[in-house]
Amino acid sequence: MNNLFKLLLVLASCTLAFLCYESIVTPIEFNEEKEARDKVIVERLIDIRRAETEYRNIKGDYTDNFDTLLYFIKNEKAKIVLKEGELTDKQLEDGLTEKKAVELGLIKRDTTYVSMLENLFSKDYPVDSLRYIPFSSPRQEFTLEKSEITTGSAGIKVKVMAAKAPYVSYLNDLDKQELINLVETTEKLEKYPGLKFGDIEQANNNAGNWE
Numbered sequence: 001m002n003n004l005f006k007l008l009l010v011l012a013s014c015t016l017a018f019l020c021y022e023s024i025v026t027p028i029e030f031n032e033e034k035e036a037r038d039k040v041i042v043e044r045l046i047d048i049r050r051a052e053t054e055y056r057n058i059k060g061d062y063t064d065n066f067d068t069l070l071y072f073i074k075n076e077k078a079k080i081v082l083k084e085g086e087l088t089d090k091q092l093e094d095g096l097t098e099k100k101a102v103e104l105g106l107i108k109r110d111t112t113y114v115s116m117l118e119n120l121f122s123k124d125y126p127v128d129s130l131r132y133i134p135f136s137s138p139r140q141e142f143t144l145e146k147s148e149i150t151t152g153s154a155g156i157k158v159k160v161m162a163a164k165a166p167y168v169s170y171l172n173d174l175d176k177q178e179l180i181n182l183v184e185t186t187e188k189l190e191k192y193p194g195l196k197f198g199d200i201e202q203a204n205n206n207a208g209n210w211e
Helices: 002-059 066-075 089-093 098-103 116-120 176-188
Strands: 077-084 110-117 144-152 156-166 194-198
Touching: 002 066, 002 116, 002 176, 002 194, 066 116, 077 116, 098 110, 110 116, 144 194
Parallel strands: none
Antiparallel strands: 077 110, 144 156, 156 194
């Protein structure tokens, strides 16, 4: 009985030591993996923001549809103006315009067109993966939203958008309790429980919540 008691005491001590170790290591491992994944998600969001910005520059509004955005990237052409020569301060003071300088042959401005894909990213960029949230299982898409809001006393209408990736979409294979704690803590702070840029309720110049 004495030996059995000693054995049980040793087992209990080992179990307690293991649980203490787990309580320390689990949050550290969770946060390390979260930070690594966050970096990948942020890179993808930045790419989406770049594409949406160019889409709005040409189309006049954002899109909340990935099929539309990807078609734009794959098929649209981007105008590139090649510049050779610049007006001097003296020429500007004399009232010489760039258009007139081009007509006089003092400077050159040539326009060419390249694929939007190559202009935004590179010709080898895996554009079809742009819509998907890395590490999500089953595979999920980023949420795209757009709206138009009225700002200021003058009632100026502003086009706004947002793209989102919730924590639960790309951290759901990690420790469940740590994920629950992360979401609850973020929501208590009245922040979005995930990574996103933009806002459809206020104009924020498409800032990311990681910036």
